[in-house]
Amino acid sequence: MAELIAVLSGKGGTGKTSVCAGLAQALAQSGEQVLCIDCDAGLRNLDIALGLSQFGALSFLDVSEGGYALDMALRHPLYPTLAFLTAPVSCPAEQIDMEAFGAMLDAARSTFSYVLLDAPAGIDAGFRLAAQFADRILLVTGPDPAAIRDAARAGDELERMGKTNVRLIVNRISKKIASALHLTVDDIMDKSGLPLIGLVPEDDNVTMATAFKQPLLTYTKKDAAAACRRIAKRLQGMKVPVKI
Ligand SMILES: Nc1ncnc2c1ncn2[C@@H]1O[C@H](COP(=O)(O)OP(=O)(O)OP(=O)(O)O)[C@@H](O)[C@H]1O
Numbered sequence: 001m002a003e004l005i006a007v008l009s010g011k012g013g014t015g016k017t018s019v020c021a022g023l024a025q026a027l028a029q030s031g032e033q034v035l036c037i038d039c040d041a042g043l044r045n046l047d048i049a050l051g052l053s054q055f056g057a058l059s060f061l062d063v064s065e066g067g068y069a070l071d072m073a074l075r076h077p078l079y080p081t082l083a084f085l086t087a088p089v090s091c092p093a094e095q096i097d098m099e100a101f102g103a104m105l106d107a108a109r110s111t112f113s114y115v116l117l118d119a120p121a122g123i124d125a126g127f128r129l130a131a132q133f134a135d136r137i138l139l140v141t142g143p144d145p146a147a148i149r150d151a152a153r154a155g156d157e158l159e160r161m162g163k164t165n166v167r168l169i170v171n172r173i174s175k176k177i178a179s180a181l182h183l184t185v186d187d188i189m190d191k192s193g194l195p196l197i198g199l200v201p202e203d204d205n206v207t208m209a210t211a212f213k214q215p216l217l218t219y220t221k222k223d224a225a226a227a228c229r230r231i232a233k234r235l236q237g238m239k240v241p242v243k244i
Pocket residue numbers: 009011012013014015016017018019040119120121171172173200201202203204205206207224
């Protein structure tokens with residue numbers, strides 16, 4: 001029975017797609033059956049972060065409303081246990097049939113062990129689409145005070161939706177930034193009002209990997225890739241300490 005995990009932020013460009021792709025690879029590498037869904041209708045790019053941009057993939061709409069079977073989802077050539085559904089290009093999130101989307105996710109629960117949903121920026125229809133059916137939410141933020149405050153606002157919105165299993169990921173953190181901002185793990189949790197599940201360092205490899213059309217964890221094992229592996233282990237219930 002799959003756990004449905006939505007990767008959200010509120011603020012744009014915090015690294016949702018990169019982190020979602022890294023976690024999907026890490027989980028698949030450890031043998032989990034993973035379905036990764038790009039929920040960013042119109043502005044999709046999870047295929048790029050997964051190194052799948054040169055392959056044709058069905059969209060979630062093809063499956064939820066188009067009559068295609070879920071097992072026709074694109075399988076990753078490097079990770080056989082990782083399946084992928086892209087987002088539709090020309091259907092705004094407001095027009096997506098939530099009931100049909102939920103039914104597709106229910107079907108996915110019996111085939112996969114993790115379903116990861118990569119949300120668009122903002123806290124409107126796309127945010128709700130990704131969050132609505134999720135068992136667990138990962139809020140991705142940057143380390144700066146404005147980003148952490150935005151994450152707290154997204155956390156409030158999730159509370160209004162009745163979502164309680166929310167964890168924070170601070171992306172693009174560096175020792176220099178943490179010490180300049182006098183930022184500790186406890187500070188981050190106090191300021192955001194959210195428990196932390198992981199930190200991902202600033203790492204040029206995240207952008208380099210996409211430039212070479214490779215998924216991050218194939219491109220490198222270090223830094224951001226290693227951080228994604230540690231967060232994936234925590235998602236699997238293992239105890240891995242969080243340190244800045
Ligand atoms: N840890 C990191 N270190 C360095 N660069 C990063 C890191 N994480 C993400 N980036 C870069 O930041 C940019 C935005 O990342 P990404 O597309 O994952 O964010 P997003 O939150 O999904 O954006 P959007 O809100 O537009 O969907 C990309 O160019 C990506 O390569």
